[in-house]
Amino acid sequence: MKIVVDAGKCQNHGQCAISAPTNFELTAGGELQYQESFDEENIADIEDAIDACPLQAIFLNQDARD
Template sequence: MRVVVDLNRCQSYAQCCYAAPEHFEVRGHEILFYDPAPPEAKRSQVERAQQACPVRAIAIEPAGLAEGDEP
């Protein structure tokens, strides 16, 4: 799986950090760090983070997609 965060949409509410702290972290006031390729075994945590995002900035894609490919 590949995680993509639309940083233009993200408002740093940090709900993803509460849902999946191993994979998402806000540093400072607005800087989001995240794991773009978490292990498949952690999918449920990443999906919870995706669902918790109030602005729907998190997408989960299949691991094999290249930049710009449609999921």
């Protein structure tokens, strides 16, 4: 599984970085950076980040291979 952010929807609100700081962060310039791969121990935070996104721009690609 991998994290996917729809760059066309994302407006860098940063709610994901608050919910899952291990996987998401805003740069000093306000741009979102994230890690596609993640440890299963972080899944709850990532799901919180998905739920917190006001534009529904984050999802998990369950077909992705590591």
